[in-house]
Amino acid sequence: xxxxxxxxxxxxxxxxxxxxxxxxxxxxxxxxxxxxxxxxxxxxxxxxxxxxxxxxxxxxxxxxxxxxxxxxxxxxxxxxxxxxxxxxxxxxxxxxxxxxxxxxxxxxxxxxxxxxxxxxxxxxxxxxxxxxxxxxxxxxxxxxxxxxxxxxxxxxxxxxxxxxxxxxxxxxxxxxxxxxxxxxxxxxxxxxxxxxxxxxxxxxxxxxxxxxxxxxxxx
Amino acid sequence: xxxxxxxxxxxxxxxxxxxxxxxxxxxxxxxxxxxxxxxxxxxxxxxxxxxxxxxxxxxxxxxxxxxxxxxxxxxxxxxxxxxxxxxxxxxxxxxxxxxxxxxxxxxxxxxxxxxxxxxxxxxxxxxxxxxxxxxxxxxxxxxxxxxxxxxxxxxxxxxxxxxxxxxxxxxxxxxxxxxxxxxxxxxxxxxxxxxxxxxxxxxxxxxxxxxxxxxxxxx
DNA sequence: AATTGTTTAAAACATTCGTTTATTCCACGC
DNA sequence: GCGTGGAATAAACGAATGTTTTAAACAATT
Numbered sequence: 001x002x003x004x005x006x007x008x009x010x011x012x013x014x015x016x017x018x019x020x021x022x023x024x025x026x027x028x029x030x031x032x033x034x035x036x037x038x039x040x041x042x043x044x045x046x047x048x049x050x051x052x053x054x055x056x057x058x059x060x061x062x063x064x065x066x067x068x069x070x071x072x073x074x075x076x077x078x079x080x081x082x083x084x085x086x087x088x089x090x091x092x093x094x095x096x097x098x099x100x101x102x103x104x105x106x107x108x109x110x111x112x113x114x115x116x117x118x119x120x121x122x123x124x125x126x127x128x129x130x131x132x133x134x135x136x137x138x139x140x141x142x143x144x145x146x147x148x149x150x151x152x153x154x155x156x157x158x159x160x161x162x163x164x165x166x167x168x169x170x171x172x173x174x175x176x177x178x179x180x181x182x183x184x185x186x187x188x189x190x191x192x193x194x195x196x197x198x199x200x201x202x203x204x205x206x207x208x209x210x211x212x213x214x215x216x217x218x219x
Numbered sequence: 220x221x222x223x224x225x226x227x228x229x230x231x232x233x234x235x236x237x238x239x240x241x242x243x244x245x246x247x248x249x250x251x252x253x254x255x256x257x258x259x260x261x262x263x264x265x266x267x268x269x270x271x272x273x274x275x276x277x278x279x280x281x282x283x284x285x286x287x288x289x290x291x292x293x294x295x296x297x298x299x300x301x302x303x304x305x306x307x308x309x310x311x312x313x314x315x316x317x318x319x320x321x322x323x324x325x326x327x328x329x330x331x332x333x334x335x336x337x338x339x340x341x342x343x344x345x346x347x348x349x350x351x352x353x354x355x356x357x358x359x360x361x362x363x364x365x366x367x368x369x370x371x372x373x374x375x376x377x378x379x380x381x382x383x384x385x386x387x388x389x390x391x392x393x394x395x396x397x398x399x400x401x402x403x404x405x406x407x408x409x410x411x412x413x414x415x416x417x418x419x420x421x422x423x424x425x426x427x428x429x430x431x432x433x434x435x436x437x438x
Numbered sequence: 439a440a441t442t443g444t445t446t447a448a449a450a451c452a453t454t455c456g457t458t459t460a461t462t463c464c465a466c467g468c
Numbered sequence: 469g470c471g472t473g474g475a476a477t478a479a480a481c482g483a484a485t486g487t488t489t490t491a492a493a494c495a496a497t498t
Contacts, residue, residue, distance in 0.1 A: 021340045038477050045475090054453060083478080100220075117390035121240050126395060137380040153452060154404050158371045158416050160246040161396055162385045166424075169384025170377075177380055185373045197374065200427040201381050208423030223444080247483060262487060264445090391446055 005044050009035045014046060015056045019112035019172075023053055023120055047155060056127045060110050061129070063139065070141060083146040091138065107163045107191060111171035116166075148206065155210065155214055157160050163202045170194060226253045226264050234275045238331035239394075242272055242339055263282065273347045279329050283319045284355050290315055291358060295351060302365040312359065313414060326410045327393065334391020367425070374429065382421045389413060396426070 012036035017026045028049055031040045046052040071092050074086050101110040117125055141160070148156055170177065171194070182188060189197075231256035236245045247268060265271040290311050294303050320329040336344055360379070367375055389396065390413070393418045401407060 022243070024241070025340045028457090029455080038475095039456095040458080040478085041476070045456065069260060082307060115338070115388070118388070118395055119246050119334070126398075154400065154406055154408075155416065157404065158389075158396075158408075158413070161392075162417065162420050164390055165388025165392075166381045169337075169388050170381055173380075173384075177377075181373065181376060183414045185376065187373050189373075189377075194377070196430045197377050198381065200430055201378060201424045204423040204427035205385070205420045208419040211419055247487090248485080257445095258486095259488080260446070268486065308452085 005098045006037050006041055009037055010042060010045065010052070013054055014052060015059075015106070015109055015113065018053070018056060022116060023122055030054075050124050053122065053125060057113060057125070057129065058132070060100060060113065061133050064096060065133055067099060068093070068096045068136055071140070072143065075143075082150075084143055086144065086147040088211060089140070089143055089147055090199070090202060094199075097214060098191075098195070101200075107187060108171065108174055111168055112176075115168045115172040152210070157207050159208075163205055164207070166202060170198065171208065223319055225256050225260055229261060229264065229271070230254055230275055230278060232326070234278075234328050234332065237272070237275060237335065238328040241335060242341055242344075247271075247394060268295060269343050272341065272344060276344070276348065277330065277351070279332065280352055283315060284352050287312070287315045287355055288358070292337055292364065294362075302368070303362055305363065305366040306422060308359070308366055309418070309421065313418070317411075317414070329411055331389035333392060334387050334393075337387050338391050371429075378427075380423050382424055385421065385424070386417060389417065 003086060010031065014026070014031050017031055020026075032042060036134060036203045039101050040116065042049065042052055046055055075088065097110075098107065116122075117129060141157075144160065145153075145156060151159070171191070174191070174194070178189060229250065233245070236250055236253070241244075247261050248258060250263060261268065261271055265274055270379075285362070292300045292309060294307065317326065320326045335341075336348060363379065364372075364375065370378070393410070393413075397408060
């Protein structure tokens with residue numbers, strides 16, 4: 001049990017702490033003491049703190065990447081060259097995102113980490129993710145392009161990230177928001193509730209009219 | 220020139236560095252050396268690094284709060300009890316946000332800072348902002364309620380935060396996103412461009428049809 | 439011009455960080 | 469059995485951090 005136990009213990013503890021406080025604000029000493037492993041274990045097993053951060057992401061993104069590619073394969077087979085509708089693409093993305101961490105019961109952590117990847121400095125992380133998972137995003141992006149031919153190239157890019165922001169912000173701040181919502185409206189929301197509420201908003205956002213003077217792009 | 224110069228020199232330098240790297244990743248030594256003031260000056264004039272962070276925010280949020288209250292006063296006077304339309308409220312909010320840092324020629328910095336306030340740990344910052352500027356948000360929130368009576372209470376709450384997520388995520392991850400956008404589309408976007416693109420998306424999101432089975436709430 | 443209070447300057451202080459080293463432990467194969 | 473190699477441990481290292489201290493320079497007031 002030796003190695004496996006220590007490595008996963010570190011990863012389990014690190015991902016929670018990273019999600020709670022960010023990367024720079026989480027020291028290796030905090031991680032190792034909470035995980036009840038030796039301080040040097042991180043550098044021994046992972047090499048450095050940077051490598052640990054990347055490993056935390058890989059544990060989520062590797063299964064996600066595989067499953068999502070598989071799901072897109074199925075879709076492309078089914079639609080046989082026809083453009084896949086935007087709703088179907090978003091639905092598939094949402095389902096895959098929900099499936100992956102469901103096994104680990106930590107959707108919230110996964111979302112927080114995704115948010116941090118965009119927000120925190122950590123240039124190495126962006127490079128790592130881009131390098132390892134850029135093709136998944138590219139593939140999805142291409143399919144969305146075919147589903148929304150009326151959108152100018154740049155506009156689609158930005159709207160995709162707008163919607164990404166909506167989802168990540170909401171789900172990563174879920175606890176805080178849920179506290180407020182519970183207190184003010186006495187109505188408890190589940191993650192599934194939230195996603196049900198998110199769907200029409202995201203679709204409407206993607207299909208919103210073009211900004212007033214986007215002429216230079218729209219040609 | 221003595222005090223004023225040193226204090227504003229520190230603030231000017233700090234806000235740029237904070238916006239670029241975040242709070243924890245920016246050391247006082249980096250700030251003071253770049254600002255060409257003594258290291259101890261920060262602790263002398265502000266008391267601590269935390270207080271410096273708060274001071275950086277206050278320099279933006281104090282004028283913003285004042286202007287926004289004034290703008291809402293004008294609106295309420297003009298609409299004389301009638302509900303103020305949602306588009307007008309959002310427009311006013313956006314205009315005020317744009318006006319404040321325009322004088323200091325640093326809209327991007329202001330936006331990044333707003334994003335960091337939500338994103339970074341810094342519990343003291345959230346408490347400070349809540350305490351000093353919470354009433355502005357409450358007032359705006361009430362006006363939005365009157366502008367969207369058709370929305371169930373909880374639905375409006377969530378959508379407001381969806382849209383907040385869109386804006387904050389986009390603006391706080393601006394550099395990262397801009398890097399990608401520059402590389403892929405060779406088109407440089409300004410913050411003003413982004414806000415122009417954001418508007419129709421936010422409006423459409425707020426006015427999206429209700430989710431399929433929100434019946435229990437809609438009554 | 440002397441004095442007072444304020445600001446700047448240089449240095450040191452006490453922590454904390456990531457990383458490395460040296461040692462011990464322990465399981466496994468010969 | 470023993471030795472060997474991978475893994476855990478304890479300790480220390482060097483660098484960087486926020487903060488404090490002490491002294492000097494300065495401005496303003498009387």
